Amino acid sequence: MLNQSIDSRESRLSWSLLLAAALAAIGIARLFSDILTDIDPTWALCLGDSPIRFLARTTDGSLAGNLNVQYFKVMAIPCGLAVIFLVNGGLTGGIAAAERRWASPRFRLTCIFALAAVCAFCEVEKATHLLGLPTGLVEGERAWLNHVVHSVGGILSYPLSLLFRYRVGTGADTLADSPQNVAEHSVSSG
Secondary structure, eight states, X not given: OTTSOTTTSOEEEOTHHHHHHHHHHHHHHHHHHHHHHHHOTTGGGGGTTSGGGGGSSOOOSSHHHHHHHHHGGGGHHHHHHHHHHHHHHHHSSOHHHHHHXXXXXXXXXXXXXXXXXXXXXXXXXXXXXXXXXXXXXXXXXXXXXXXXXXXXXXXXXXXXXXXXXXXEESSSOOGGGSHHXXXXXXXXXX
């Protein structure tokens, strides 16, 4: 069964597409709320005590609020990677081409390092205002700790990238469905 080609088996969408979509939605919502917080730090007051308030980069002084401001950043790179995974599958030449690209550790690591660089730039700008952008640290946020938390998120992103798949066979997930075997299959058949 491991020797069967992926193309000859019936394929179905992977459950990881749902995971990627959920992470992408959380990441995009948080990005827009961060932009709103930079424009008007008081906007989140309209959210009251609802759980949705944790999508905003603000704190109410509680432990959960302080964790939200500082440690939600661990999700930044994984959420960004989920967006890249979805864009790679939908806008770049079809699923077969996307699978080949995603099977490359170099491609995934390049995406993670690019996201880490963007996050580092954003944190440096928030702390120093080098470019004069209307952004800054909010109550409960420490600049040095932002970099540490983003680094942890970047490290967690690589194993997460191994879980992301576009399709799986009709049977249980097997080694034949792994990104490395997809890459090997595409090289041997191409």
